């Protein structure tokens with residue numbers, strides 16, 4: 001089984017989680033790459049796709065990457081977000097990501113919080129459409145932390161077990 005961990009990250013939070021997922025996969029044949037330089041998904045059986053939640057949704061570059069994944073592939077999503085873990089805002093982004101994968105098998109999702117620069121929070125608080133999540137993001141200063149990374153490693157292993165069971 002060949003596994004690709006493909007991620008998009010602007011400030012390093014999602015990249016950190018991607019590295020943990022890669023570690024958690026153990027000795028399976030695997031590759032990790034930024035979405036911008038990722039090899040063709042067709043060569044892999046399972047594709048982990050990671051992104052920062054942006055505007056309650058999936059960044060456009062990730063959307064494009066998802067649409068190019070061939071039908072029938074197994075996909076698992078991970079994301080970092082300033083809003084609360086498991087909160088409605090982050091879950092909405094996962095729903096949207098899943099809606100883009102109608103012809104693929106979604107194994108599961110993993111989300112954890114990712115810090116946002118204080119200056120950015122200050123600016124976002126002034127925009128009504130961002131105020132809600134920006135308020136929550138104020139307490140994500142240390143994330144992703146070691147507990148988030150450990151959860152990501154365990155989740156990755158669990159996704160791999162699921163993928164094998166579906167073979």
Ligand SMILES: Cc1cc2nc3c(=O)[nH]c(=O)nc-3n(C[C@H](O)[C@H](O)[C@H](O)COP(=O)(O)O)c2cc1C
Pocket residue numbers: 008009010011012013014015051052053054055056057080081082083084089090113114115116133137
């Ligand atoms: C332009 C922009 C929009 C964002 N929109 C949201 C959002 O809607 N909801 C949320 O929870 N976090 C949002 N965030 C916070 C990021 O998802 C979070 O900081 C993430 O961990 C960044 O990951 P990265 O370092 O991999 O880029 C936004 C951040 C930026 C820069």
